[in-house]
Amino acid sequence: MKKASFLMIIGPLFLLGLFSFPLWNIILGAPQYPEPLGMNIHIDGLRDMNEFDLQNIDGLNHYIGMRKLPKPEEMWEFGTFPLVIGGMVTLGVAIGLLGFLGKLSYRWFLGWFVLMSVLGVLGMYDFNAWMIDYGTNLDPNAIMKLTNADGSPMTYKPPLFGHAKMLNFDVTSLPATGAWMMFVGMMLTLGAFFLGLKNGKSIATTKSPKPIAL
Incomplete structure (x- = not known):
């Protein structure tokens, strides 16, 4: 249980x-x-990949009627996500320490993993909803008003994951370093649960009464 708690x-x-x-x-x-x-999308705001990238993206978006990229204070998510992540780190470490001291079962490790997974899915849903709004609610007085083949207004939602062609731009959206670190951390907590489960079964087998020989 101590090894499982250490992973947790x-x-x-x-x-x-x-x-x-x-x-x-x-x-x-x-x-x-x-x-x-x-x-680069951080939990507390948007940042340039290279100097002036955000400024240049805003300049391009202006022509097709897209709003400027939001500042940290313009989206509640950028103020809330750091608090959520900080809270989950604190909770996870506390669960691991209590497990190490024998105060909590390894099942709490799975509970943390499930809660973090739910929060991750909700975060992705919110991110995708923001991109839909950002790419479809266009200024009707935009300099360029482009339409699809059927005459409907063209939208510019970036892909949530993967690649898409938008006008003459190739747009690629992928997880970055922070996302992969979060993934590794979550896999470690899941591994902690299965290690605790394995140890629990091993202890139960050891303590089971031996059959009496006739």
Whole structure:
């Protein structure tokens, strides 16, 4: 149980990487940009991949009627996500320490993993909803008003995951370093649960009464 608890203590600490490294990355490449434009999505705001990238992306978006990229104070998520991550790190480490002291069962390790998974799914849903709103609610007075083949207004939602073609831009959206650190941390906590489960079965087998010989 102590080895499982040690993994449970270490796993949530990997989430601290989200305070230093980006969670997600979106890259826009086009022939007129030898060096692609990109933005790193952190839990507390958007940042340039290269200097002036956000400014250049806003300039391009202006022509097709998209709003400027939000500042940290303009989205409640950028104020809430650091608190949620900090709380989950604290909770996970506390569960691991109490497990190490024999105060909690290894089942709490799975509970933390499930809670973190639910929060992750909700975060992805919120992120995708923001991109839909950002890419579809366009300024009707935009300089460029482009339409699809059926005459409907063209929308510019970036992909949540993977690659998409938007006008002459190739847009790629993928997890970044922070997301992979979070994934590793969550896998460690899941491993802690299965290690605790294995140890629990081993102890139960050891304590089972031996059959009486006739």
